[in-house]
Amino acid sequence: AQKVTQAQTEISVVEKEDVTLDCVYETRDTTYYLFWYKQPPSGELVFLIRRNSFDEQNEISGRYSWNFQKSTSSFNFTITASQVVDSAVYFCALSEVNSGGSNYKLTFGKGTLLTVNP
């Protein structure tokens, strides 16, 4: 069975600090997709990024960057120069290509609450 672990339940930083959110996953499949979602206080989960298991290139989007390492089954998310607006719950999720036909299901981690203080 697939599993996603976000070991950090809560992180608190001061504005402008860099912060890394950890995500470790378990899967038996060789082909899979990893996602990060942001849930601001308004409640709606917002899609941030998707990565497939064959693409280990790191990605940068503005202040956000993602480090995918298949060897350690990790897909970590770094926010550079954090801002108060980054305060949210962040979820990592895993989708397997083949799981008994239910290839549209996501397995979510329990989330990391990030608080950025001014």
Next chain:
Amino acid sequence: DVKVTQSSRYLVKRTGEKVFLECVQDMDHENMFWYRQDPGLGLRLIYFSYDVKMKEKGDIPEGYSVSREKKERFSLILESASTNQTSMYLCASRPAGPSSYEQYFGPGTRLTVT
């Protein structure tokens, strides 16, 4: 713009009541999902529907049922609400196709059962 709407942001119901949570998407997506979110437990899948009138149980279906009569609408039903169903309920949708497609989420309904 992609849109998933849920009928209520906040709902208070009494134990034993029948509760309907409605979700509507305007993206013509085939797949729709209901999750509940609890502190320390993350998102857990209750039910999903891969097409009209088609449904499958998720990880925690007990105490819930669903209805998908039209493509755009997916309803979650609590037949007899109990206090342990107090939670945040999130609806999501996605197109049919590869598992690379992300899910689009609604704003959530915070249900309190007293």
